[in-house]
Amino acid sequence: MGGGGGVGLEVELSRGAVAAILRMAEGLRPVLQVADSPRLAARAAAQRYRILLSDSVHSHEGVLAVSMNHLISDGSLRRGAVVRVLDYICTIVQGRRVIVVIQLEILRTDCTLIGDPTIYEATPTQPFCVSYSGGLGNHESCFLPGSQEVFGNLSCFSDQGMLDSSFGPRAEHTVCNLQYGGSCGSVLPLNTVDAKVQQLSLDDHHQNQRWTIKARVTVKTDLRHYQNARGTGKVFSFDLLDAKGGEIRVTCFNLQVDRYFDLIEVDKVYLISRGIVKPAHKKYYPLNSDYEIYADDSTFIEVCSDDDCSIPKQQYAFQQISEIENMENGSLVDLLGVVTLVSPSATITRKDGTGTQKRTLHLKDMSGRSVEITLRGKFCDGEGQVLQRHYDSGSSSVLAVKGGRISDFSSRFVVTISSTQLKVNPDFPDAERLRQWYLTEGKTAACISLSQEMSSFTRNHVPKTIAQIKDESLGQSGKPDVITVRATISHVNANNFCYPACTLEFNGKQCNRKVTKSNEGAWHCDRCVLDVPKCEYRYLLMCQLQDHTGVTYATAFQEAGTKIIGYSAEELFNLREQDEAKWEEIMLQVCRQEYLFKLNITEENLYGETRAKCNIVGVEKLDALATNHHLLEEMETARALV
């Protein structure tokens, strides 16, 4: 690949980008084998995701062809430059070649020459872990008079330097396992707390532990009373952070509550010894230890007389928002971002019928992405209200989220759970840096929301052409196929774009079955066996999709229909009654658009003949993306040149 005069660049791609490329290459089999691009395959296998990209014009072999014309022609890149991929799109051209268009952040333009490309050896990546202390961080170890042993002095990160590398080329796909593992990438051999506790739990079943933790309390729960089969009780817990980044939770019940609840204050440093050490239930444990401590009669906690300023107040392992799509659903994440939108608090009803509060924010960071954050419960009226006030007054807040939970609905978002911590306008350097970035450039910079962007939309996607739906008998293997196609809408069944739907509740959801006019001007639902005075018009939009390989029919229901048309079905229904010309215009506009569709293909029996039935379960307008980051324009140029 990239022979002769092609401009070779070493580029680190995010895991998502490489996965997408490999999937596209898969789709090309047997025309092209993945092995045709040994470098790509090798890197991916080594989990390094570092590949060589070449200018498409000069590339005649291999899977990849990359358009970097603009960068090269304007002289901003030279051979050997170091760049980071901010965004990318992939497409298949002429049914056999994958084009990847990437949006690069140029980190260095004047690196030493790469020379002939060589395959990289996998080396550990550095995690993006940063801790912030209120004071100056000196790293003196502290031995305590009277305690047999002090532990909890091992760092998750080697001292300084991390801050600078935090937005460097490697940060984009670093994962810091602070939340789940005792170790942090491969930088940290062992966490002290873990190491010691592990030893203790192995050879000391009698709680005559000889350990003392010197640590700062980062968070403390309210006192809670409970009642269960064993009777009643009270409980509270607090989290500890030591000078080297070790974290562990201490839980106190009943008598221990009486002894320690008032003593424990957030931000204070304590010496803690003796107690029951148990493996933590990692699923709900946001700290980096594998263990937690239960205070018992032998536990001893005292305030440390000297506030050890080498222990930070809180420790974060910030991830870039752009990385969220690559992280596991349900995992916990720390984020630092500017709040760009605050929506009012709303009451939602849980499945069991009880009510609760939610409030959504948009958070944007220097990766150029934004993500929706859902605040729940106490956060709605607490930090949520503060953020709302700032937002209403036009000031931009920086928000640090510790331990937010990654969730998936129609796209990735982050939700607070009870152990999540929020800090509005935190006073550490990165927060100030972020604010400055936002005020000078970030505010106006093109921003791709995780809920809009293609890479999120196409997460785990299988890109196909329309011809492949028939050729490969998609949907007919007994289970549905989910694919993405890039196509225009060549025709819509405009006259029957919607149907009257039942608004009653059925199985905890809106019924949505088609209703028919009953005698008294009411609507009747056959499923609910009831008459209702009002119906709701919902989309059932038959679309003819077309790409360069053929046409197919696909149905868009409410969500996809709204996205395609830009009006709700109700609005469009009313519009047709009031202004038919306008309605017609809207319907016609749809047909010039190019979209990326996510199709769910199942089998359908029609007149004794089985055929594919396509439902549009996701849709992205492609010109919106183009105005965002010009990638598609690049794509067109590249297509034309191939």
Add this chain to the structure above:
DNA sequence: CCCCCCCC
């Protein structure tokens, strides 16, 4: 030994 993460 307690919560165990919610809504579209």
